[in-house]
Each structure stands twice: as structure tokens, then as C-alpha cells.
Amino acid sequence: MKRNLFFIFLAAFLLLTACSETGEQNASTTKKDNKEEEQSSNQEITYLGEKYEIPTKVETIVTASQEAMEDAAILGIKPAGAIATAGEFPAYLGDSMSEAEQIGEKTQPSVEKLLQIKPDVILGTSKFQPEVAESLNKVAPMIPVSHISTNWKDNLLLLGQLSNETEKAESIIADYDKNVAETKENLQAKLSGKKVVMLRLRGGSLYIYPETVYFNPVLYTDLGLDVPDEVKAAKAQEMISLEKLAEMNPDYLFIQFEESENAESPTALADLESNSIWKSLDAVKNNQVYENVVDPMAAGGTAWSKTTFLTAFAELFK
Incomplete structure (x- = not known):
């Protein structure tokens, strides 16, 4: 009798162990499947x-x-x-x-x-x-x-x-590069040796940027215009005085002015234009100052900004 009970308990124990292992295997498989499903839903x-x-x-x-x-x-x-x-x-x-x-x-x-x-x-x-x-x-x-x-x-x-929209993005880039090449060829003779500068009027003060910042890459990298020494020396957005600007004496000036950036100096642009030092600049005397050819809030270094600025630039100098 005791011998029979021993075998009955042994059989029950083995059955429970097998069920436990199967459950663990199933749980492990489910966990693995969930992880693989989660990974497959990502790239x-x-x-x-x-x-x-x-x-x-x-x-x-x-x-x-x-x-x-x-x-x-x-x-x-x-x-x-x-x-x-x-x-x-x-x-x-x-x-x-x-x-x-x-x-x-x-x-x-x-x-x-x-x-x-x-x-x-x-x-x-x-x-x-x-x-x-x-x-x-x-x-x-x-x-x-x-x-x-x-x-x-x-x-x-x-x-x-x-x-x-990869194809559309590639098309925009290709069109820009093509327009750069055409504009560069058309304006090479006219702008060769000329000093072209982009300014930004913020908080009532004038700023210049390094050659690889804001809209400057369009002018100096893409179109290959001469880089003024003051632009080369700029490490970031830098304030420039009217006296220093007069020393630069650009042939062409682009100036960006946004009212919200000059809230405490709402007449900053008008004050600048009436200043005798400003009036002495070659760009001003020759009517080669261009204000907000692109929306003054534009970032400057994006496909939208560069494309819009290049189009405006080419139109001005055609």
C-alpha cells in the first residue's frame, strides 16, 4: 500500500513539474514575442x-x-x-x-x-x-x-x-543647386570684387553674422561672393557700430528689420536712415540697400529661407 502511494505521489509531482515548466516556457515565449513585436514596430x-x-x-x-x-x-x-x-x-x-x-x-x-x-x-x-x-x-x-x-x-x-516625401525633398535641393549655378553665372561679372553684406537690426542695434550663419551661406558659400574681413572675423551674431560699418563701406546692403525685435526702439530703422554716417555709405548713396527681401522672421538657414532669398536676390540683380 505504502509502495503504491509513493508511486502515486511521484507521478503527481512529475506532472506538476512538467506543467510548471510548460507555463514558464509559454510565458517566456510570450514575452519574447511581445519584445519582437515591439521591435518590429520601430525603425x-x-x-x-x-x-x-x-x-x-x-x-x-x-x-x-x-x-x-x-x-x-x-x-x-x-x-x-x-x-x-x-x-x-x-x-x-x-x-x-x-x-x-x-x-x-x-x-x-x-x-x-x-x-x-x-x-x-x-x-x-x-x-x-x-x-x-x-x-x-x-x-x-x-x-x-x-x-x-x-x-x-x-x-x-x-x-x-x-x-x-524624400523625392520631393531631393527635388527641392536639386532645383536650388541649379538656380544657384544659374544665378552665379549671371551675376559673376556684376558682383565680382563687390562687397555685399547682410545686416540685422535687433533691439535698436545692427548685427552681422559669420559667413556660415543666417543668410550668409547663400552669399558667400553658394554664390561665391567675396567675404568681407569683418564677416570672416565674426564668431557669432555680433553687434557692429555705424562707424565700423562705414569703414567696411559695403557696395550692397541687405537689412532685416522686424518690429517685434525692436519693440523698445520702434523708430530704429528710420533713425538709422536719417543718420549722416549711414548716408555716407556707398550702398546708400547708390540706392543699393534692400530691406526685408525675405520675411525678417525667417530662420535664414533652411530650404525655405535659402530658396526664397535666392529668388529675391536673383530678381534684384537680373
């Missing part, structure tokens, strides 16, 4: 040498930088959310932001608002502080779109890839 993309993991199917894009907003505008893409300035989207972008919800200011977008939108990807900016980037990455993959003008092609191709 890895490379942007400026860095890899980012994003959903395989990107449907909801938020543009949390001006660069990304301008790229969206030229590609005809309407993001689900975008940064605003003083509670408004830039008027020069037309209706490209018509479907976007405001997500706050450019330095620190609202995490709460982003959680409501539920983006697949956030196109931020390389200017974000580390803590801002970290908080946005908790909402969705955040790609820090470069604010450096010379990365404009990579920026445009990034959004083209995310929105299945």
Missing part, C-alpha cells in the same frame, strides 16, 4: 551621424523648432503641433500650420500639450537645453534638428524621410 534612422529609434509608421509629427516648421512649409506637410511666437504662428509660413496645435514657446515646449497630441516624432532643435531634450524624449522620440545653416539639406531630407 532606426540616421541623422547627422546619430541613430534614432522611431515608430515604423510615422503619422503624427510635431515641429518644435523654427527650422522644422520652415521645412514642413516648403514640403507641404502640416504638422500636428508647432511652437508659437507671442501666441501666433509666423504669418510668412502661410497655411502650413493650419492643422497644428500650439505647444508653447520655442525654448521649452509644453510637455502637457505634447502628451495630449501624442506625437510619433518630435522635431526639436539642437539649441534645446539638456533638461528640455530629456523631458521631450519621455513623450516621444525627439530629434534635435540642427540650427546650423550648412546642415539644411540634411534637415530637409530628415523630414522628407519621416513624411514619405
Whole structure:
């Protein structure tokens, strides 16, 4: 009898052990399948040498930088959310932001608002502080779109890839390069040896930029115009006095003036134009000063900004 009970208990024990192992195997298999399914729903993309993991199917894009907003505008893409300035989207972008919800200011977008939108990807900016980037990455993959003008092609191709508009992005780049070559050929004789300068009037003061910043790459890199020594020496946006500008004495001047950037000096442009030093400049005396040929709020180093500026530039000097 005892012998029979022993075999009965042994059989029961073996049966329970087998069931337990099967359950563990099933749980392990399920966990593995879930992990593989999660991985298969993502893709890895490379942007400026860095890899980012994003959903395989990107449907909801938020543009949390001006660069990304301008790229969206030229590609005809309407993001689900975008940064605003003083509670408004830039008027020069037309209706490209018509479907976007405001997500706050450019330095620190609202995490709460982003959680409501539920983006697949956030196109931020390389200017974000580390803590801002970290908080946005908790909402969705955040790609820090470069604010450096010379990365404009990579920026445009990034959004083209995310929105299945790569062909359109490549076409925009090709058209720009073609127009640059034509403009350069047409204006080579006229502008050879001439000093062309882009200025920005902000807070009542004049600023110049390095040759690879703002609209300057169009002038000096793309069109190959001579780079003034003062522009070469600039390390960032730098204030320039009227006296120093008079020493430069440009042949052609482009000046960008936005009222909101001069709120405390609303008459800054008029005051500048009435100044005797300003009037002494060759560009002024020869009527070669061009104000706001592109919207003064434009970023300068994007496909939208460069294309618009090049078109205006070519038209002025044709």
C-alpha cells in the first residue's frame, strides 16, 4: 500500500513539474514575442551621424523648432503641433500650420500639450537645453534638428524621410543647386570684387553674422561672393557700430528689420536712415540697400529661407 502511494505521489509531482515548466516556457515565449513585436514596430534612422529609434509608421509629427516648421512649409506637410511666437504662428509660413496645435514657446515646449497630441516624432532643435531634450524624449522620440545653416539639406531630407516625401525633398535641393549655378553665372561679372553684406537690426542695434550663419551661406558659400574681413572675423551674431560699418563701406546692403525685435526702439530703422554716417555709405548713396527681401522672421538657414532669398536676390540683380 505504502509502495503504491509513493508511486502515486511521484507521478503527481512529475506532472506538476512538467506543467510548471510548460507555463514558464509559454510565458517566456510570450514575452519574447511581445519584445519582437515591439521591435518590429520601430525603425532606426540616421541623422547627422546619430541613430534614432522611431515608430515604423510615422503619422503624427510635431515641429518644435523654427527650422522644422520652415521645412514642413516648403514640403507641404502640416504638422500636428508647432511652437508659437507671442501666441501666433509666423504669418510668412502661410497655411502650413493650419492643422497644428500650439505647444508653447520655442525654448521649452509644453510637455502637457505634447502628451495630449501624442506625437510619433518630435522635431526639436539642437539649441534645446539638456533638461528640455530629456523631458521631450519621455513623450516621444525627439530629434534635435540642427540650427546650423550648412546642415539644411540634411534637415530637409530628415523630414522628407519621416513624411514619405524624400523625392520631393531631393527635388527641392536639386532645383536650388541649379538656380544657384544659374544665378552665379549671371551675376559673376556684376558682383565680382563687390562687397555685399547682410545686416540685422535687433533691439535698436545692427548685427552681422559669420559667413556660415543666417543668410550668409547663400552669399558667400553658394554664390561665391567675396567675404568681407569683418564677416570672416565674426564668431557669432555680433553687434557692429555705424562707424565700423562705414569703414567696411559695403557696395550692397541687405537689412532685416522686424518690429517685434525692436519693440523698445520702434523708430530704429528710420533713425538709422536719417543718420549722416549711414548716408555716407556707398550702398546708400547708390540706392543699393534692400530691406526685408525675405520675411525678417525667417530662420535664414533652411530650404525655405535659402530658396526664397535666392529668388529675391536673383530678381534684384537680373
